Amino acid sequence: MLKRLLTAAAGVAMLCTGAQAGEVRVGLGWHDITDTEYGMDVQGEIVFDSPGFLQRIGELKPYLVASTNTEGNLNFAGGGLQYDRFITENWFAEFQFGIIVHDGRIELPPPWEPVERQHVLDTEKTYGCETLFHSVPAIGRKINDRWAASMYLEHLSHGKILCSTGKNEGNDTLGLRLHRTF
Known part of the structure; x- marks a missing residue:
């Protein structure tokens, strides 16, 4: 897990060369809006200014994200690219797409452990592999020059x-975030 996390961070760091936070x-x-897993996800993100080579293809911005779940469910870290545009003077839309590594369950217990298997089916998601895509549409409002x-x-x-397993329950989180621009 740590090796994959460091590899993902190194890849995003290479994208961020020449970019500033x-x-x-x-x-x-609200973690897992389908209600298999519970708790709240507390997230932190750094969005970098678009480096020169990404400005030529739509001003994509590299980002890093880390998330922890208050109930001990899925925690993850990773990064990717963000595209954003103002819709009006104060309202904006954005989309992030990247890769994360996580500590959630990968596989179900074997069939010969039926009690444990059913417990997992009832209370946890099975993600199939440690590496997942991270896609995030968002809509927001600028509060002032520094806050949104x-x-x-x-x-x-x-x-x-990203992996060949049949399991791919995925996870959807609905949330609010506060932005501080430098």
Whole structure:
């Protein structure tokens, strides 16, 4: 897990070469809106200014994200690229797409352990692999020149692309976050 996390962080760090942190965010989300797992997700993000080579293809911004669950369910860290646009003078929309590594359950217990297997089916998600896609559409409002707030819907899944397992329950989190621009 640590090796994968460090590899993911190194990959995002290479994307961020020449970029400066342009914004930090803190968020609170309702974990797993389908109600298999519970708790709130507390998140922190750093969004970097778009480096020169990414400005040529739509001013994509690298980001890093880390999330911890208050009930000990899915915790993760990773990064990717963000595209954002103002809709009006104060309202904006954005979309993030990246890769995360997590500490959630990968596989179900074997069939010969039926009690444990059923308990997991009732109380936990099974993600299929340690690496998942991170996709997040959001809409927000600028409060002033330094502060903004947004509502987001975060989806985590391997899409049967990142690993070959049949399990892919994924996770959806609905949340609010506060942005501080530098």
